[in-house]
Amino acid sequence: MDPVITTDALTMHFRRCDALMGVDLSIQPGTVFALLGENGAGKTTLIRILTGFQEPTSGSCTVCGIDPLRDPQAVRRQIGYVSDAPALYDWMTVAQIGGFTASFYDQTFLPQYEAAIRRYDVRPEQKIRHLSKGQRAKVALSLALAHDPAVLILDEPTSGLDPKVRRSFLESMIDRAATGRTVFLSSHQISEVERVADTIAILHRGRIRLHGQLSELRESIHEVIIDTDDPLRAIAPPPEPAEVLTEETSGRSRQWFVRGLDPEMIQAWRSSPGVTDVRTRVASLEEIFVACTGELQAV
């Protein structure tokens, strides 16, 4: 299947910083994709480029086969987008903003919007300016979903939602993907991502540090702890093609987070002089995230 979103060597240079430095991504339709990254990693910048609001410095991208730079309107017809701080007309009521937005879409928009608002228990006659943060998020989500977009792009989608609404919202994202639509969400919430995402990418300082199926990444990244008889004992690091994400030394223990560990290496360490114990286990997503976004220490 052709990917629904692609980016190729995308860079974004602002006056004082490089927000993106050669981002390559490929996202399949019918999946929930999560972009994880710390504050300032470049997530919103990438989303702004994909939605045609920001021209990249170099590189290219497509959304549903369309270049957002060439035809931003065509891209926006295919996507629903909720930013991390949705801009809604404050003076309108919940019903009015639905009617207003519906004028840009076909006649299915309004009934879908009204149904979503009812489901979220938001009163249609309330003014936007009187809504709580969570209620505003619900209105923004209802507006983004009402034209049943092929791609739903959500920047920190659940901030402001209470746990019950958050849970049912995330479950609805899985249902959406099952019908062939694609959900692209950016998040700091690792536990949420673990629950819903099929594929993830970890963005760190403008670069993709990891990209792949969550299940595959979970199996391919291990924590290795090696205990030795002497803190100064030299231990061979995992050889290539294994990738060391972090290394830490604490007294007589050496700890690595390693991608693509060769099981034969475990045996080799066990028989190395001075090694008293070797323990390995599959890393959690949170540990993977910390390993990818922490400073890589010299090996």
Ligand SMILES: Nc1ncnc2c1ncn2[C@@H]1O[C@H](COP(=O)(O)OP(=O)(O)OP(=O)(O)O)[C@@H](O)[C@H]1O
């Ligand atoms: N218009 C701009 N002009 C200059 N610098 C910018 C601009 N937009 C973003 N940046 C910088 O680019 C970097 C990435 O910002 P971005 O908003 O994409 O991060 P983010 O991953 O979305 O962060 P957060 O999780 O905090 O929202 C930051 O250092 C930010 O200061």
